[in-house]
Amino acid sequence: MRKTGGLPLSRRVARRVEELKPSGIRRFFDLVVGRDDVISLGVGEPDFPVPWRIREEMIYSLEKGYTSYTSNLGLPELREGIAEYYTRFGVKALPEQVMVTSGVSEGVDIAIRALIEPGDAALIPEPCYVSYKPLVEICGGEAVTIPTAPEFRLTYEMLMQYRDAKAKILVLNYPANPTGVSYSKKELEEIADAVNELDLIVLSDEIYAELTYTGRHVSMAALNGMEDRVVIFNGFSKAFAMTGMRVGYVIAPPDIFAGMLKIHQYCMLCAPITGQIGAIEALRSLDEVERMRAEYMRRRNFVVKRLSEIFEIKKPEGAFYAFPKISSTGMSSEEFAEKLLLEKSVAVVPGNAFGECGEGYVRLAYAVKFEKLKEAMDRIKEFVEEHGEG
Ligand code: PLP
Numbered sequence: 001m002r003k004t005g006g007l008p009l010s011r012r013v014a015r016r017v018e019e020l021k022p023s024g025i026r027r028f029f030d031l032v033v034g035r036d037d038v039i040s041l042g043v044g045e046p047d048f049p050v051p052w053r054i055r056e057e058m059i060y061s062l063e064k065g066y067t068s069y070t071s072n073l074g075l076p077e078l079r080e081g082i083a084e085y086y087t088r089f090g091v092k093a094l095p096e097q098v099m100v101t102s103g104v105s106e107g108v109d110i111a112i113r114a115l116i117e118p119g120d121a122a123l124i125p126e127p128c129y130v131s132y133k134p135l136v137e138i139c140g141g142e143a144v145t146i147p148t149a150p151e152f153r154l155t156y157e158m159l160m161q162y163r164d165a166k167a168k169i170l171v172l173n174y175p176a177n178p179t180g181v182s183y184s185k186k187e188l189e190e191i192a193d194a195v196n197e198l199d200l201i202v203l204s205d206e207i208y209a210e211l212t213y214t215g216r217h218v219s220m221a222a223l224n225g226m227e228d229r230v231v232i233f234n235g236f237s238k239a240f241a242m243t244g245m246r247v248g249y250v251i252a253p254p255d256i257f258a259g260m261l262k263i264h265q266y267c268m269l270c271a272p273i274t275g276q277i278g279a280i281e282a283l284r285s286l287d288e289v290e291r292m293r294a295e296y297m298r299r300r301n302f303v304v305k306r307l308s309e310i311f312e313i314k315k316p317e318g319a320f321y322a323f324p325k326i327s328s329t330g331m332s333s334e335e336f337a338e339k340l341l342l343e344k345s346v347a348v349v350p351g352n353a354f355g356e357c358g359e360g361y362v363r364l365a366y367a368v369k370f371e372k373l374k375e376a377m378d379r380i381k382e383f384v385e386e387h388g389e390g
Pocket of ligand 1: 044100103104105106173192205207236247248382
């Protein structure tokens with residue numbers, strides 16, 4: 001075997017990286033690339049373009065030649081705007097506590113790197129967004145998953161069962177990808193009681209906060225005495241349909257903020273300036289969010305109605321995902337998703353891509369045009385009818 005740097009080629013990548021599993025979502029995404037006949041309910045990406053007035057601001061900024069780095073922390077006007085904006089979720093943060101990141105993805109990564117020492121445990125309720133566990137493992141930490149099926153709601157009692165894990169952090173995401181579960185203030189207060197008893201730091205991924213269909217989102221950091229325990233992550237990808245602009249932000253207690261900033265300035269320098277300029281305009285465009293939320297809610301109601309005719313399904317309270325239980329078909333999640341793609345050209349993601357307890361479910365992203373959604377629901381119904389009981 002050819003050797004490089006004294007190591008065989010097969011050993012050049014660090015073992016902890018070699019051992020990571022590739023994302024189950026990507027695999028299904030790759031299967032549909034280049035196929036026009038497929039209706040993809042696979043990837044969680046808004047079907048709306050960036051609202052026009054936000055695009056216009058970005059175009060003008062390029063015309064004016066604003067193409068440089070910004071300060072590590074982000075444009076001051078944006079940081080001020082974010083601090084002001086977050087009061088709507090009950091948090092009184094200072095602009096100095098806001099760090100602009102390259103998406104929530106970067107924020108979660110640098111928070112985990114700033115907090116986790118090799119051997120430290122992180123509690124991760126499952127099913128959950130695919131990044132959390134690998135990011136903990138890359139740091140040599142132990143990802144302790146908490147299965148939440150069939151209700152998919154984390155509770156005080158569930159968390160307290162993990163007191164022996166001596167975990168340092170809890171990763172919480174609500175409204176949740178992939179289940180659409182969100183929490184009321186009362187439920188959050190109960191979770192917060194366990195967080196206090198177990199002395200945890202909460203990484204609160206609130207990227208779908210604006211896409212809550214059951215009233216106003218409440219941030220975990222807004223609860224009494226929690227501001228010092230919670231790192232908030234949010235961004236512009238989902239609610240403002242700005243996935244490709246790569247702008248997110250973090251609101252964190254000072255010590256954690258300082259640690260994260262060190263990593264951010266070495267690995268990222270700053271978030272892209274064009275996206276940041278767009279984000280300033282985005283915060284003035286909440287009516288656009290309202291318009292998109294109303295459309296997602298219409299789709300949610302439709303999808304839940306159609307799917308509940310064939311499957312057991314909980315009504316999502318936020319985000320743009322439905323998570324029906326498909327085990328009544330006798331198929332595994334993977335089998336269901338693969339056959340559905342092959343036979344009916346509809347792409348969904350197997351539930352086990354989000355953790356073992358997602359087995360028996362699939363995730364459908366309803367961030368596609370209504371007409372396509374209707375067609376997809378018809379094809380799924382046909383598929384289930386052709387495969388027996390349902
Ligand atoms: N967090 C959750 C729960 C997500 O679902 C996603 C994207 O699907 C992200 C974070 C990534 O967001 P960003 O585009 O801001 O990096």
